[in-house]
Amino acid sequence: MxxxxxxxxxxxxxxxxxxxxxxxxxxxxxxxxxxxxxxxxxxxxxxxxxxxxxxxxxxxxxxxxxxxxxxxxxxxxxxxxxxxxxxxxxxxxxxxxxxxxxxxxxxxxxxxxxxxxxxxxxxxxxxxxxxxxxxxxxxxxxxxxxxxxxxxxxxxxxxxxxxxxxxxxxxxxxxxxxxSRVNQIFISGIFIALTMTGLLGVVLAHTITSPIKGLTKQAEAVAEGNFDLQAPVLGDDEIGRLSMAFNDMTVRLKEALSINEEEKEKLVSILSNMSDGVLAADEQGEIIVWNQRALELLQIKKCEGMQLSELLSITPHKLNELMQARGQTYIVTGDDEADGDDVKEPGMLRLTFNPIHRRETGIVGMIAVIQDVTEQEKLEQSRKQFVANVSHELRTPLTTIKSYAEALQDGALEEEQLAERFVGVISNETERMIRLVTDLLHLSRLDSNTSSLRKQRINLHDMLDEVADRFSFQLHQKSIQTYVSVERGLKTAWLDRDQIDQVLDNLMSNAIKYTLDGGAIYLSAKRSALISDLQISVQDTGIGIPRKDLSKIFERFYRVDKARSRNMGGTGLGLSIAREIVKAHGGSISLDSVLNEGTTVTMNLPLLQEGGDRA
Structure with a gap:
């Protein structure tokens, strides 16, 4: 060899x-x-x-x-x-x-x-x-x-x-x-000439191949990523000019690779830090570039070599249609996910397609930008539902008021007992609308952070006792026992008393409404596992809430039993207001319930000393 x-x-x-x-x-x-x-x-x-x-x-x-x-x-x-x-x-x-x-x-x-x-x-x-x-x-x-x-x-x-x-x-x-002698002399001359030519050829070939070897050595170094070597320039002939051109090419290649590496780092950094997923496919639809966010949104571990249509669950014909123009969008809805007894709503992804064009070739690939629009859609649906709920909640009492007012105008006013009952109904419905509007205004202030907190040192035992006293009449009517407990050593906390009383009143009212006669309600305050947090809970032995409704219980106007809740005078905003008040205090609220066994609502609030320092 x-x-x-x-x-x-x-x-x-x-x-x-x-x-x-x-x-x-x-x-x-x-x-x-x-x-x-x-x-x-x-x-x-x-x-x-x-x-x-x-x-x-x-x-x-x-x-x-x-x-x-x-x-x-x-x-x-x-x-x-x-x-x-x-x-x-x-x-x-x-x-x-x-x-x-x-x-x-x-x-x-x-x-x-x-x-x-x-x-x-x-x-x-x-x-x-x-x-x-x-x-x-x-x-x-x-x-x-x-x-x-x-x-x-x-x-x-x-x-x-x-x-x-x-x-x-x-x-x-x-x-x-x-x-023959002349022929032999000539042959001897040929051998002598060939010998001299060979020696001279070696010398002359060396002068040609030496700079070529230098160029080869530099080319090998460039192939290995070393751009610092320079090919020797031994003259102004063709090989010398080739060496100069190669040296210039090496410098330019080094600059180009440096710029390319910098652009690649920028691209990798951009793709890695994008909140949207990015997929790039070649003209055969095979994925060649992606970022981590795309894998997270699609809930897969890798996508190398996969087909774009298969990964996005789009037919090749539809994908070909989306490739024909820039900015084409397509909404993909995921499958429902079961988590125990809960069923999570499917996520929604918006895909924006842009074809990759190459001059004189046409479309050579496609870029797909993936955006998670699940929350946007949820917010949009919540907004629409909120408007529909407000309209419905206001329409019902207004319709009732109008009906009874028309009845009074039609002669019911002449009958004293009937008129009093109609006026009472109108008064109740008016108060219901006032409560609804008041709750909406309160939520609006909490959402816009215009409702400032006025914190002060509160005795926790007194606060819970007063809550139980305010509902003593209702508790007595349903023979419900109330138990108040405060952890030893836990006496005071810095809270907005009015706001927290509103939360506790709402929780207490719900507990009484959905606890059967002869039941019990437990009010307790203790330190949480984090020590620095205050945990206040209201526990009842009522009818409980189905597990499928727990994830939506704090949504506005959400009712487990809409007809029964409305008849009991609720607006469907109490728990939503409670959640916003707790969030304004920097805490969190959670609800745990077992159907036909009872419900426990727990508030976790920062336990602050006077002056705002943590305990």
Whole structure:
């Protein structure tokens, strides 16, 4: 692996490219050069042989003439003379030269070993062509000893008549040895050139790859998050400008990542501290971004990879409709939750959808903002219910007053007993409306914090005794026993006596109303488990309240048994006023009841010393 990775480096590739270029160039040059040298040597060799053969042909022409031969005493002297000339002329080169007459018989030869061939006929094609006065007769042959030879046959012309031929067979061994030596010299030159090129290529490749290695090192550092390294700038060439550009890019990338990180921190901080939930989904509807508030509102632990339509219980078709425009809203109502015997009202979530647009692409995702509007809806419903209850509470006595007034106008006034009863009813209904309006005004002052508290030191035992005394007549009528108890050591507290008396009167009145004859009511005051709080409770043995009504008992105009409560003269605001008064004191009020067993209302009030300091 290391060897293969080494050969994949740029430096090795550059050296190999240099070597291949030099090798190809030298090969082309070598082939051309050696071919040219070889061709030149062959041409010179052939030309030399032709010149020698021409000289011999001119010299032998008179001797080969038939006229000369006829006049001669014998042919032996002619043959001997030609052999002598041929041997002397071509003895150095070792070339075989034959002189032939016009019949193709060998007259003379340059080789001593071939003297026996004199008088024999040379039947080669070149000789036949030369005797036909064809001058261009040359060829290369390979003899039995695998020696390449050059064959030339020249006609011998005397008085424009072919009288014979000169046949030359020359060995080309020295010529090809010369070519081979040149080839070896050239190959040695190639190896020397490749070696020098390799060494020079390593040096030159190093000058190129060194800054590239620096850039690679910096790129690896940048990939690991280190932006402090700078690539070396070794010149003003392309690599130098690349290094400068890379350094500038590193600085800009560092700044961009810093800004991006800062924006990301801002986004995370914003999302984490938003009171609304945020969900972001891609174009496939898969959730990619969310905040903790969204998980809390949807009552889930994680939503990564979930589909937005599945998470929000919205059909894909409806979700696609909501994606088409900005600010589309959708209300989701949760399921009812059972907590023991209580059933909690379902929460309501308002979803606001905004599509994510990308230039030249269109919608690539969606952002859903989740708001818990349960309390808003409850307040709206409470407001509507309050208006309806006030209207109803006022309408009933007004209708009664109007009916009895009309009856008096129609003649009932003339009947004394009937008139008195009607006037009494009108008076009672008027007082009922006055109590209702008074309670509403009192609640309004408590809501607006315009009803200031006038706290003073109150003896708790005296206060509870006075409450029992104020209702002694009603208690006596129903034979209800009253028990007052104050914890030992607990004597006084700083309270607004009038306000607390109003709360206790209301609680006492309710206890008497819903306690059957012969029952009991317990008034007690003690320190709570927090020691610094005062706990005042009113407990009865009455009919109790159903568990399903306990969570709403302090709501305005709420009645467990509406018809019975109204007949008993209640306005439905007593417990609401009691709660607001206790809250104004900085305390809390709670109610616990068991149906047909009794009810206990407990107030927890701050136990203050004189001057407002805690006990």
């Amino acid at each position: 290391k060897l293969s990775s080494f050969f994949r480096t740029i430096q090795v590739k550059l050296v190999i490219i240099y070597l291949l270029l030099i090798l190809v160039a030298m090969q082309v040059i070598g082939v051309y050069f050696i071919s040219t040298v070889k061709q030149s040597l062959i041409t010179n060799f052939t030309s030399n042989l032709k010149e020698q053969s021409d000289i011999l042909a001119k010299f032998a022409a008179p001797s080969l003439s038939p006229h000369v031969e006829a006049e001669a005493d014998s042919t032996d002297s002619t043959t001997e003379d030609l052999n002598l000339v041929v041997r002397n002329l071509f003895s150095i080169s070792g070339t075989e030269v034959q002189v032939l007459d016009f019949n193709g018989r060998i007259i003379a030869t340059s080789l001593q070993v071939h003297q026996s061939n004199i008088g024999k006929k040379n039947r080669s094609l070149a000789v036949s062509r030369a005797l036909q006065n064809i001058s261009d007769n040359e060829q290369e042959i390979m003899d039995d000893d695998h020696i390449r030879k050059k064959v030339i046959a020249q006609p011998v012309v005397y008085n424009d008549k072919v009288v014979g031929a000169v046949y030359v067979v020359a060995s080309m061994t020295e010529l090809y040895e010369t070519v």
